[in-house]
Amino acid sequence: MSSEQTPAQDTAADPATPVSRPRRLTWAAALAAVQGAGLVIAAGWILVLGLTGAPDDRQQAVTGGITLVVLALLPLLAARGLFLMRRWSRGPAVITQVLALPVAYNLLKADSVAIPAGIALAAVAVASLVLLVNPATAQALGIKGPGRAD
Secondary structure (H helix, E strand, O other): OOOOOOHHHHHHHOOOOOOOOOHHHHHHHHHHHHHHHHHHHHHHHHHHHHHHOOOOOHHHHHHHHHHHHHHHHHHHHHHHHHHOOOHHHHHHHHHHHHHHHHHHHHHHHOOOOHHHHHHHHHHHHHHHHHHHOOHHHHHHHOOOOOOOOO
């Protein structure tokens, strides 16, 4: 192992060598999983109301529920990848958080019970972004900064 090689780089060469997952990475995975679970719950709620209740447009309710289930796949897959320390997982996790910020803003502008949901979503998205861009997280995932390819 050269003097410039990090433990994450060494693990990429030898998958049998275990590397401990930083707590930041575990928390980022947990927050992404919470977001994905929240989308699945919202999708279930919309689907149940659309199928059993009296929605204005049943087809729109079902389509919205299915769309939320599909959207839940991104944070859920990212959470699994982060938990397993997969390099590819940081991109989808960051994209999820960036997409969550405008949604949180729109929820905060509403004059309804959606305001607490907007606060919670904004807090989770910002906390996740802070955890994901942390240098320790990048190092644990084996991600090098620009111009650092060896």
